[in-house]
Amino acid sequence: MVTVNCAMTADGKIAGRSRKQLRISSAEDLERVKRMRASSDAILVGVGTVLADDPHLTVKGLPPERNPLRVVLDSNGRTPAGARVLDARARTLIVTVEGCTATWPGADVLRAGRGKVDIAAMLESLYDRGVRTLMVEGGGETIFSFFESGMVDRYCVFVGSMIVGGRNSPTPADGAGLPEESAARLKLVGCDRLGDGVLLTYEAGDGPT
Ligand SMILES: NC(=O)c1ccc[n+]([C@@H]2O[C@H](COP(=O)([O-])OP(=O)(O)OC[C@H]3O[C@@H](n4cnc5c(N)ncnc54)[C@H](OP(=O)(O)O)[C@@H]3O)[C@@H](O)[C@H]2O)c1
Structure with missing residues (x-):
């Protein structure tokens, strides 16, 4: 079971333009991540x-x-x-x-x-x-490679209530990108408010279509 887990801002960045770690998760999400790590x-x-x-x-x-x-x-x-x-x-x-x-x-x-x-x-x-059970925590190049190889079973992304912008700021899936006709299709299986943010949980597994 491969689970990708990350936190992104409301504008879809996993860090800012300096690429240094950015605290995006709420306290509730950090607790969830801790539990997920402990069970991996x-x-x-x-x-x-x-x-x-x-x-x-x-x-x-x-x-x-x-x-x-x-x-x-x-x-x-x-x-x-x-x-x-x-x-x-x-x-x-x-x-x-x-x-x-x-x-x-x-x-x-x-x-x-x-x-x-x-x-x-x-x-x-x-x-x-x-x-x-493998938990893939990032960054964008790594997560992209997992999607590209069709090896992701579950994708959990916490959306924090902040905007950081930056055309070069990393996103959950960077890399070369998939051809549009081969976008990895996901099934939304969970949507939970965790403090001042939202956890979206998707099932994947079919790989690029
Ligand atoms: N918000 C979050 O949840 C979260 C979590 C983690 C990280 N981040 C952020 O993500 C950023 C780092 O992400 P990143 O994309 O620059 O780096 P990354 O995904 O952490 O690492 C990518 C590097 O791994 C190596 N690599 C080896 N085999 C690979 C493969 N098959 N696929 C992909 N990479 C492979 C490559 O370096 P070599 O070619 O030298 O091997 C590649 O440049 C930081 O800004 C960090 O703060 C955010």
Whole structure:
């Protein structure tokens, strides 16, 4: 089960023009995200998010052995040695590509694909490692790749009550874009007010049409 989860502004941005982390979620949404993380086997982000936000990707209060596996897509070995995702609070898997020789103390390395990480091959390897529920938290390039490869089962997006604008501000799905006739079709299965914002939940799974 692959769940994409993110928070966007009312004008559809997941961060502002500086690309630094922007608090979009309400307190209620943060609690929901914490519960979703705690019930996931693994949490995944792209290296762009590691470089922009330096997240821990852990659930506060859980010991390392009960925290979900942290997974980073990083074809070129750009995850800095001191990144928080490499701390001792949880296990970490850096997914890179054939030909990348980088290693990180304390992290496992998986090679899947050439050029950039092959999402389907990576998911197979994660399955072999016991990952049944994967939460994809961003950023826009990464989420797009999951939709492009048709590997998303559920898409949860919190819409916060703010506008940040910016033609280059990231959105939930950036990348090269799908051909219009191949837009990924979703089914709206939930619409919940969480504080001063709305959580939209969609089922996907058919991939690009
Ligand atoms: N509001 C939210 O919920 C939320 C959540 C997370 C992040 N964000 C924001 O998102 C922004 C970062 O997003 P981003 O799009 O720049 O970066 P990203 O999606 O976090 O990472 C993208 C990078 O991952 C690597 N990668 C390797 N294989 C890939 C593949 N198959 N598909 C896609 N990427 C692959 C690529 O770098 P290499 O080619 O070097 O490998 C790529 O540039 C930040 O502004 C952050 O604050 C917001």
